[in-house]
Each structure stands twice: as C-alpha cells, then as structure tokens.
Amino acid sequence: MSSDCFATLLAVCLVKPVIKLIVEKEGVDLMTAIKGFYELLTYHYLSIPESGVWHYSPLTLYDVYRREGESGLIDFPEEAA
Numbered sequence: 001m002s003s004d005c006f007a008t009l010l011a012v013c014l015v016k017p018v019i020k021l022i023v024e025k026e027g028v029d030l031m032t033a034i035k036g037f038y039e040l041l042t043y044h045y046l047s048i049p050e051s052g053v054w055h056y057s058p059l060t061l062y063d064v065y066r067r068e069g070e071s072g073l074i075d076f077p078e079e080a081a
Contacts, residue, residue, distance in 0.1 A: 001049065006049050006054075009054065010046065010047065010054065013058075014046065014054060014058055014061060015037070015043075015046075017058035018037060018058045018061050018062050018065065019033045019034055019037055020058075021058060021059065021062040022036065022037060022062065022065070025062070025066075036065075036069070037065060040065060040068050040069060041068060041074050042061065042064050042065045042068050042074060043065075045074070045076075046061065053076060056076070056077070060077060064076055
C-alpha cells in the first residue's frame with residue numbers, strides 16, 4: 001500500500017471515527033480530542049503500517065487509547081501483533 005493510500009485510510013476510516021468516539025464518550029471538544037489522540041503512543045503505532053494496528057476497528061482503537069490515557073500502558077489485543 002502506498003503511503004498516500006495509507007494516510008487516507010488512517011484519516012478517513014480510523015482517525016476520524018476514533019476522534020468522534022472520544023468526543024462522544026468523554027464529553028470533550030473536538031480540538032481536545034484531536035490533541036489527546038495524536039499525543040499518545042496509540043496513534044504513533046497506528047501510523048506505522050508494519051505495526052498492523054490499522055487492522056483494528058475504531059472502537060478497539062478507542063479502547064486502547066482510553067486505557068493508555070488511564071494507565072500510561074498500551075495493551076493491543078492479541079490479533080494485531
């Protein structure tokens with residue numbers, strides 16, 4: 001997959017829905033949700049195609065993000081690695 005295709009996949013299919021979940025479930029504004037998601041390692045790993053994290057659903061990625069925010073630890077489900 002080209003880097004342009006991967007960037008589009010992330011932006012449209014994954015990042016946007018995760019940000020929407022953060023806004024809805026945590027009651028924060030859009031900019032806070034965007035900043036929070038991009039600052040954590042969950043997004044860092046998501047942005048690396050070889051990590052396989054992009055295979056997860058937006059809801060799973062939100063759960064990983066939330067747990068990382070609470071504990072500081074990243075715990076991806078088994079099937080990604």
